[in-house]
Amino acid sequence: METQSAQLSSFDSTQKNAAIFIGYLAQWVDIGFDAPATVKDILTGFPKAIREQISMREYVYLRMAEGMVAMFEEATQEAIHHFDFVRSMASEISDRELLSVANFWKGRCLRMRGEYEQALAYTVEGKNIALELGHAPMAAVMQVLESWLYFQKEDAKAAEQALREAHAVLRETDDYLTLGNIHSAYGRIARRQGRYQHAIEQFEAAIGEYKKRDPQHRNVARSLANLAYVKRLIIRQLARKIDSDVSRQRQQSDNDNPMARAQYWLRFTELRQEAFAALDEAAEIYARHPHHHGTGNVHLNRAYLCLDQGELEQAEAETAAAFQIGEQKQDNILMARARLLHCMIENARLEEEIEDASDPSHHAQLAQDCAYQAVELAKRTQDRRLLAQAHVWLGITG
Numbered sequence: 560m561e562t563q564s565a566q567l568s569s570f571d572s573t574q575k576n577a578a579i580f581i582g583y584l585a586q587w588v589d590i591g592f593d594a595p596a597t598v599k600d601i602l603t604g605f606p607k608a609i610r611e612q613i614s615m616r617e618y619v620y621l622r623m624a625e626g627m628v629a630m631f632e633e634a635t636q637e638a639i640h641h642f643d644f645v646r647s648m649a650s651e652i653s654d655r656e657l658l659s660v661a662n663f664w665k666g667r668c669l670r671m672r673g674e675y676e677q678a679l680a681y682t683v684e685g686k687n688i689a690l691e692l693g694h695a696p697m698a699a700v701m702q703v704l705e706s707w708l709y710f711q712k713e714d715a716k717a718a719e720q721a722l723r724e725a726h727a728v729l730r731e732t733d734d735y736l737t738l739g740n741i742h743s744a745y746g747r748i749a750r751r752q753g754r755y756q757h758a759i760e761q762f763e764a765a766i767g768e769y770k771k772r773d774p775q776h777r778n779v780a781r782s783l784a785n786l787a788y789v790k791r792l793i794i795r796q797l798a799r800k801i802d803s804d805v806s807r808q809r810q811q812s813d814n815d816n817p818m819a820r821a822q823y824w825l826r827f828t829e830l831r832q833e834a835f836a837a838l839d840e841a842a843e844i845y846a847r848h849p850h851h852h853g854t855g856n857v858h859l860n861r862a863y864l865c866l867d868q869g870e871l872e873q874a875e876a877e878t879a880a881a882f883q884i885g886e887q888k889q890d891n892i893l894m895a896r897a898r899l900l901h902c903m904i905e906n907a908r909l910e911e912e913i914e915d916a917s918d919p920s921h922h923a924q925l926a927q928d929c930a931y932q933a934v935e936l937a938k939r940t941q942d943r944r945l946l947a948q949a950h951v952w953l954g955i956t957g
Contacts, residue, residue, distance in 0.1 A: 572604035578613050581605075582620025585627040586660060590700070591736045591772040594848070595631040598624050616652040619645055623657065626664060633851050633888050635668040642668070656697075659688035663701045670708065671852070673892045673940025679708040699728035703740045707747075711942065715748055736778060739768035743782055750785070755793050762786045780844035781853055787834040787841075787860050794834070795867065797827045834864055855884040855893040862900055866907065874904050895936035895945055902929035902952050927956040 571577065585598050605621060613621070626641030642665040649658035662685030669678035682704050689698035706721035726741050746761030765782045773779075801823050838857050845854045862877035878900045885893030905926035933949035940946075 570601050570604060572609055578617035578621040582623045585624040589627060590734060595628055599628045619648045619652055630664055630668055635671050638668050639665055655688055656692060659685045666704060673942050675708050675711050675941040695728050696732060699725040700737050703737055703744060706744055710748060718748060735768045735772040739765040739778055742768060746785060750789050755789050758789045759786060775844050775847055777848045777850050777853060780841035783837040783841040784856050784860055787837040790830045790834040791864055794827060794830045797823055851884050851888045852890055852893055855881040859896055859900060866904055871904055871907055891936045891939040892942055895933045895949060898929045898933040898936060899949055899952060902926045902933060902956060930956045
């Protein structure tokens, strides 16, 4: 494909099987060849006049390509509409391979919307069709998403089993994106289990794989944001350690160890700088390759780092930016996370009795309102952990 990429700029949509080619090109782009914008540009060469002349088989492939572009633009409902059409017609054109991919891509869209149960069902259906066709590498790609969905269902054992099976199939291939996704998934599992150093190693390995395909790939940005989040968790551990040591030393003044405390603070500062640097790099990649959910997560990670340091105004500004981005795409998960974080910020203001000291109830009411909105937004998804966190904070503020 890469040797022929120059010809795409002069693509002739009137050629025989041109629409089928664009359908296959969309699948290649999805695994890392070129950018979705290339497919989008070529699709403009298929006006109504040409579409009326092509066969049903060609039209189905054209719709598949349109769905892929919509999926990458996070227009999930539009993408699902295209994939449902493909699924409805796949049997008519006797193309089970296309049916497999359509199910998989629909599963990805549903995952983006937080509809995990349906996402798992379509992903498994796509994987099973691929296996029936003897396409083990294709099935392994789908198995990575299956693993992530098991992880969301709190089934770490099934998630890790799926990852092991997928890696066994793909480890000798040059599918760097999927290999990176496997490392990323292991990183998220380790993070949730509290194995932070292992999580960092996995996210760094994921970044290494992604960069083999494209140093500016959006998945690099995603892993950088995940890396920053883990470093924040380590920072919080260090802060608790520092506070614990200070408290103990106050009780036992003869055991004061200023050198050890200084080393903790040095590591604390280094990790914070590394976390912000990772987020800055992620933001630069998203500026080149826009992705609303990813950009929103960068803002939220910055906000958490600011909140931990008591920089509440900056934290609120980053949170507001994340919520606004979520609103643009009706991303319920992102909006719920933003409202939840805003609740935490208002609680911090209430505890510190800063701003509006004459009317502290203002912050209390705002915190409660944000928590309530977070609950309502989380209810629109199947993210049980997010919903549980929202309920906890609603209870705290109630």
